[in-house]
Amino acid sequence: MPGAGRQPDAADREQLRVGGRSVAWVPPLILLLAIAVLDWNTSGEFRIISWIVLVPGIAAAICGVWGTAVFAVLAVLTYVTVDTSWPHQYQTGLPDFILVAAGGALATLACAVRVRGERHMLHMRDVVETTRRAVLRPLPPGWGGLDHAAAYLAADSEARVGGDFYDIQPGPSGTRVLLGDVQGKGLGAVDVAAALLGTFRESAYHEPSLATVAARLETRMLRHVEYCAAAGQLDGDRFATGVLVGFTEDDLDTVEVINFGHDPPLVIGPGGVRSLPPGDGLPLGLSELVPGPPPVLRVPLGPGETLLLVTDGVTEARDADGEFFPLLDRVSEALAGDPGAIEPRRLVRLVRDGTLRHSGGHLGDDTTIFAVRRRQPDPGLTSRSATGD
Known part of the structure; x- marks a missing residue:
């Protein structure tokens, strides 16, 4: 014993x-x-x-x-x-x-x-x-005034860590959300993800403008690539797609979005499912190919609507016939059958299980599913306040 x-x-x-x-x-x-x-x-x-x-x-x-x-x-x-x-x-x-x-x-x-x-x-x-928890830190419930849920599935079941990354950072100018996918695999991709997350956590807190946060991320990506090249650790082109979202305190019905060549997020609400505009930004690390920074889009996000962000492990998951996973259709069907599927935790579970079933459990790429929405007030507290109790 x-x-x-x-x-x-x-x-x-x-x-x-x-x-x-x-x-x-x-x-x-x-x-x-x-x-x-x-x-x-x-x-x-x-x-x-x-x-x-x-x-x-x-x-x-x-x-x-x-x-x-x-x-x-x-x-x-x-x-x-x-x-x-x-x-x-x-x-x-x-x-x-x-x-x-x-x-x-x-x-x-x-x-x-x-x-x-x-x-x-x-x-x-x-x-x-330990490395995974250091890169993808656990997020407390209600962190930054957001209800959130996430699922991370590494394509390498033994490694359990890859180049996908996400985080929430509250600050004086509101709460910022980042999800991204580093090109490539292995420790090099993990190193890039850690560098970008470190920059995001600092700049998202201190910078009042979301565009400045985006510029800081681009600069960090270029510096990291330059360092890897000088150290002889660069094993090919390195860039990262991503979506940067800003929840401001002065306008509760809109969010700011900057898209770095990533699949646009979905908005799931009582009225159905819609996709946000794709934006014109290139992936992080490729700013030299365009004359200016990616645009900041202001898009409506009504009360109770959930923002669903995924990496290409979801959208490029294939079944035995080579068909891609129909994310928008599956979410729309689930919402029509159960309006409660809008809740972030249930939504993430729905997409995760659907992706695994569609691909037969064989993921071709790291897969991240991240759902966030403004935290809803407690109905009990609201009713007590209304009655003066």
Whole structure:
């Protein structure tokens, strides 16, 4: 039994468990007993006792090192006990004894290698999870006066982190929202996402103009590319698409939007689903190709309407026939059948599940689904204020 407070190791976490207790020892034990019983009930001309070498092999696949060693010893003891109970002319003798003993030793060694690999893999997962939480920080409920929900699905299920990024930053000039997708994959893309998010969190708080925030992001992207090129770390063209949204305090019925070559967000409300204008901006890092900055669009966003932002992992998800995921149609159908689907958490779950079903669970790119809306007042508080209670 593991000591109180001890962190479970790789073997503990990977074992078969029922009700929190390990049952990994059950299959090899059943196999051990079955082989012994069958051998006892077979004729002397045909014996299966040498198959007992399978027992430590099975244990090596599902048990820990000490469990496998125990089954290796039990296999040898059972072999000797059963074999010596037969008349001398039917005993398998020394050759099979060596086979069972050597098989047990090799199984224990193989188990040690497996457990070591699992520990290394779990350590790397912990590192990746820490990196992911550092880049995509957890957002408190109601952060910046917004109801929000997000889902992030990495195309690499082992890595669990990629180049998609999002954040909410409240400040004196209102709350700003950013969602983006770095071109490329791997640690280089994660590095870019971290750099852009760091710049966003500072500029979105301090800068009164959303256009200035956009300019700061573009400058940071160019500086990062320049640094990577000088350091010999640039593995090709690097840019990032994105959408920058500003929720101002002086106008609760509109939002400011700057689009950096990204799919335009959807607005989901009681009246249906509509797409925001695409804008004319190029991705971050490509400002040298155009004479001026991307325009700031002021678009209506009524009370209770939810803004849905996704990366191309959603819009480019394909089914078995190569058809793209029909995001607007699926959201429209869901809203028609259930007006409550407008709530950010339910909306994100709807799009996430629909994307996974459409693609059969095989994502070709990192996928981020992010839904935000102005926080709705508590109906209970409103009614109490109206009655003067």
